[in-house]
Every structure is written in structure tokens, then in C-alpha cells.
Amino acid sequence: MPVIELHAAQRDDLDTIENLMQFYLYDFSEWLPLKLAGHGFFSIQPQVDYWRKSATRPFLITVDGELAGFVTVDDQTHLDGAQLNLGYLFVTRRFRGQGVAKFVVSALLSGHPGQWQIFHIDANQPARRFWAGLIPILTGHQYSLHQRPVDGHPCTFYRFETPPQAV
Numbered sequence: 001m002p003v004i005e006l007h008a009a010q011r012d013d014l015d016t017i018e019n020l021m022q023f024y025l026y027d028f029s030e031w032l033p034l035k036l037a038g039h040g041f042f043s044i045q046p047q048v049d050y051w052r053k054s055a056t057r058p059f060l061i062t063v064d065g066e067l068a069g070f071v072t073v074d075d076q077t078h079l080d081g082a083q084l085n086l087g088y089l090f091v092t093r094r095f096r097g098q099g100v101a102k103f104v105v106s107a108l109l110s111g112h113p114g115q116w117q118i119f120h121i122d123a124n125q126p127a128r129r130f131w132a133g134l135i136p137i138l139t140g141h142q143y144s145l146h147q148r149p150v151d152g153h154p155c156t157f158y159r160f161e162t163p164p165q166a167v
Contacts, residue, residue, distance in 0.1 A: 002063045004103045009058040009070070014051050017058055017070045024090040031123035032153065050074070050087075057112075061091065061104055068095045071104050073112055079146060079159050082117035102134055109138055113164040119150070119157040131158060 009017060025034055025042040037043040050056055055075035061068045072087035086108070091100050109116065118135065120127035135143055135158045143160035 002098065002100075003065070004068075004100055005062045006071070006104055006107050007060045007062065009060050013060055014058070016060065016067070017051075018047070020070050020090055021088075023092065024088065027090070028124075031121055056087070059104075059108075061100065063095050063098075063100060068092055068100060069104075071108065073108060077117050078119070078148065078150060079117045079157055081115050082159055083115045084112055084117070086116075086118045101130065105134060106138060109162045110165060113162045115159075115161050117157055117159050119155045121150070122154040122156055128156065131156070135160070 021044060022042055025044065028034060029042075034042055051058065053074065057073045059071050059073075061070060069089075069091040071089045074085050074087040075083060076087060077083065077085050086105070089101060089104070091104075105118075118131060120131055122128065139158075139160045139162075143158050146157040146159060148155060148157065
């Protein structure tokens with residue numbers, strides 16, 4: 001079994017996450033009209049304000065000590081009552097289909113109790129299948145489903161609560 005770890009990102013790690021965002025955007029260009037700039041990178045502005053927000057918690061994902069992706073938790077919610085949002089989840093292609101994302105999401109939810117929302121754009125069929133299979137398991141089928149657009153793109157939202165962990 002591979003050793004999957006979630007490491008709270010430090011200030012020095014933010015450049016690494018910004019670099020990984022290029023791969024995240026590359027994947028998303030399959031479903032959104034994202035364009036490469038003339039220099040061969042996706043034009044994104046560094047998200048300094050996002051990283052500086054106290055509610056934004058970025059994590060690096062490693063598998064057997066090797067960098068495998070990143071994930072963020074933030075408070076940029078779209079549903080009433082939701083407090084926590086899974087902002088970004090990116091696992092490199094090499095580690096997909098091995099339970100890495102499932103482990104990461106499970107660890108985040110158990111470590112951050114509260115009112116959650118998780119959403120995906122509907123055009124992203126792999127995300128649709130992933131979340132539709134995982135959310136019922138992790139929530140014991142205690143969630144609500146919502147449809148609404150984000151930035152003009154139809155999205156599916158899962159809304160649920162994770163309880164505090166018993167000591």
C-alpha cells in the first residue's frame with residue numbers, strides 16, 4: 001500500500017502550488033475554454049489574496065514521499081449555511097485511480113468538522129462520477145444535492161455536515 005500524506009502547506013510551498021495550478025488548469029481546459037498564453041502557460045494571476053485569507057488552508061499531497069498534488073479548504077461558499085468549501089483538489093495523473101483523492105477528502109472532512117459544500121462543474125464527467133460515488137459513503141447518505149451555475153457553468157453541489165471527532 002502506498003503511503004499517502006497530507007501536509008499543511010507553508011508560505012514557502014505556495015510557489016509549488018501555483019506551479020501545480022498550471023496542471024490543474026490544463027486538466028480543466030478539457031471542460032472550460034481556457035487558453036494558453038503566447039509564452040505557453042495558462043495566464044493566471046497569482047492568488048496572493050486567496051492564500052493570505054485566514055480561512056484558506058492549502059495542503060500538499062505526497063505519495064511515498066513524492067509530490068502528488070494539492071488541495072485547499074476555504075470559506076468561498078455558494079450555499080446558505082455552508083461554512084467550508086473544498087476549493088481545489090488536484091492529483092497528478094500518475095496517482096489517479098489509486099485511492100489518493102478518496103484518502104485526501106476523507107482526511108480533510110474528518111479533520112475539519114462543520115457545514116461543508118463540495119461542487120464540480122457538470123461538464124467534468126470524471127469529477128461527477130468521483131463525487132457521486134464518494135459523498136454518499138463519507139456522509140452516510142446524509143447530504144443534499146443542489147444545481148446552480150458558477151461563473152456561468154452548470155455545477156452540482158453537495159451540502160452536508162461533518163461532526164466533531166470524539167476524543
